[in-house]
Amino acid sequence: MTARAARARTALVAVLGMAALVCGTGWAFATILLPAPAIGANDGYTTVEAVEGEVGAHLTLNVAAQWSSSPVAMNEAAGVVTSVDAVAGQPVSQGGRLYSVDEHPVVAARGQIPAYRAITAGDSGDDVRQLQSMLADGGYFAGEPAGSASTGVVDSVTVDAIERWQQASGEVSSGGVLSGNVPSGGEARGTVAYGEVVFVPDLPARLALATDIVRRGATLGGGEPAILGLGDVPEFTLPVGESQSALIPNGTRVDISGSGGDTWHALAAGRSTADAGTVVISLTGDGGGSVCGTSCDGIPVGGQTLLPASVITVPTVRGTIVPSIALRTDAAHTLSVLDDSGVTHPVAVAAEAQGMSVVTGIDPGLRVRIPSPAGASGAGRADRAGGS
DSSP states (O other): OHHHHHHHHHHHHHHHHHHHHHHHHHHHHHHHSOOOOOOOOTEEEEEEOEEEEEEEEEEEEEEEEOEEEEEEEEEEOOOOEEEEEETTTTOOTTTTTTEETTTTEEEEEOOOOOOSSOBBBTTSHHHHHHHHHHHHHTTTTSOOOTTTGGSOOHHHHHHHHHHHHHHHHTOOOTTTTTTTTTTTTTTTTOOTTTHHHHHHSSEEEEEEOOTSSSHHHSSSSSOOOEEEEESSEEEEEEEEEEEHHHOOOOOOOOEOOOOOOOOOEEEEEEEEEEEEEEEEEEEGGGGOOOOOOTTGGGGGGOOOEEEEEEEEEEEEEEEEEEGGHHHHTTOOOOHHHHHTSEEEEEOEEEEEEEEEEEESSSSSEEEEEEEOOTGGSSTHHHHHHHTT
């Protein structure tokens, strides 16, 4: 090859190299300055169909139900308990039989003044008036003059009423009731022995007997706090951990599986800390009423009763459902979804649980974009978390 040919070949290679450089630079500028192409079905997202359905969430926990109790009357009968008649938690009315001592019944009567003596002919006082009220409610003053049952004095009419009552209950009417406690010379007609009647402030009332005191075969000496008054309704509480407590604000609905297959609806009403890591949430019925309504008799008296319950952390809502990861948030904090064509649809969230959301603003059947696993880090839920 001549020198001239060699120089010509070298010049040609240089010209072609320059052309290639210019073309490459031009492609690079075009790639940077032109809008990015639309993302394809395999380029960072996939689509799902919005469907009609329900979204909700709950916790399955145990609710504790317990009757509160406090002493309301003392036992003053001496002897051996021969029967226990009161059913714990069942309402007791005037003259209701509680238990027997030496085979003599001990009954309840309404009164603010506690029993403090035997009552016999000629006695007077508020305790006598309370006894007369019990006898009148039992019909033992029937046929007597009006006002006979409220004199506050054990007159002949009251003595007759006492005898009718004692005969109806199988007692001897000559003062032989609870003979260990009657006053000396207790053969007087119409005597009510000390301990034969216990006065309770309010009747009818739910009563219970202190089982460590009043039980068959136990010996009583008098002066024991044996009769307990129960609250009008049991107390319902929900013991939970601190993290669970944060999910159950006041007003959260709790559905309790009650006795007899009933479902009792309650609301979280307050909370206190029992010990390290345990929060006790108090429950009340709808409107502040009783949780168990008219079925409270199904709650045993004594100790706690555990009942299965469903704590509604997210109330069930029905509507159009999309995966929560499909939701996007713009700079104005507006929620939206993108359909498969890339069109934005503003939406509002009615409920969200377990990664699914009920939304308004779109209809079932619309296909919406969600990030594919490879592109999930830059779209969908991550966008929303930054703006909601």
